[in-house]
Amino acid sequence: MPSQRSILIWLGLGLVIGLPIFVAAQSPLLEWRAPIYIAAGFAGIISMALMLIQPLLAGGYLPGLPPRTGRRVHAVTGAALVCAVLLHVGGLWITSPPDVIDALAFRAPAAFSYLGVIAMWAVIGAACLAALRRKVSPKRWRLGHSICVTVAVLTGVGHAWLIDGTMGFMTKAVICALAVAATVKVLSDLRVWRLLPNARKHR
Template sequence: MQKKGWRSARAPLIWVALALAIGVPIAKAAGSEQLAWRGPVYILAGFAGIVALGLVLVQPLLIGGYLPGLSAYRGRRAHHWIGGALAVAVVIHVAGLWITSPPDMIDALTFSSPTPFSPFGVTAMWAIFIVALLAALRRRLGLRLRTWRLIHVPLAIVIVAGSVVHCLLIEGTMETISKAALCALVLAATVKVMVDLQVWRRRRTLRGESIAPQ
């Protein structure tokens, strides 16, 4: 009975923890004094970037099946749609910064910006766009599951690493502790899902079973 009660109570706790992990950094950023010196377009671009980082956290949780109440099929579908939302958030982030300062964005996109965080963000951006494009064209290109994984996993690592470093190096509206906590959770979730999926594949292989998901 105790185990059953803990399992039923654990589900809402996981969702609350996820909401806090994403919501607290956004709330802290919304209370930043630096917003007083920023225009609405720049503020929109900045918060789009924060939302994008939150979506990067959700993605491994979905594909790893760590979010309760979602079947494997629904988790994969949500992973697909949130990947699209992530690409849109990045477009808003980049477009807003372009509108507010085209020269700075040109420097960033050409990897000639003096700011240390720019190349990491741009690299993560292109990796996100490549994944989104390939996901949309996967059936037309005839990409098999194994081929898709060989492409997607390295790009996902680039997205996570680039996004986290980009965020940590920026001294902006995000509060330091909540920002660091969100970045740590993104890294932890990514590492966990990769370790878990590798163990799962190894066990299935040893049993002589197919590793393709059902």
């Protein structure tokens, strides 16, 4: 029988993730978009939701998913995040190829394009490191993965925040703030700064 606290945590997480998707589904912009463009937009929102779930799993903060189990799920949701990001970019590419080519080549007119592309590469970098983690030293793997996910969350949140899209103002603010907070919390709990090359001096 799950405790009241764990029910509340899961319910809260469900609301934080479910509400932005529900609000976006009511957006008037959907009426003027083709299905592939709508799918690409929701893949972006799901990417943001997964970026909130990832640090919670890595830190073992979710009831019923202690660190060991949590990290196994973390690997699966990480793969899902890469898929969601690729669906987001791919769907936008089909909708308007020149806009996506400009973004990928870092010559787009808006800052959010640059942030989004940096976030995409950071997510891919974090996933590649995870796949190759047995081939690099544990210290390098942890530091590299931590740097990649920090960049991914910060630029991903900046990207989402600056975009005038289907997400609602409040639900977007809450999910973005919580993704940053959860990432800061897990990096701090895992004492990631100790992995930095000059960490000994500050100890």
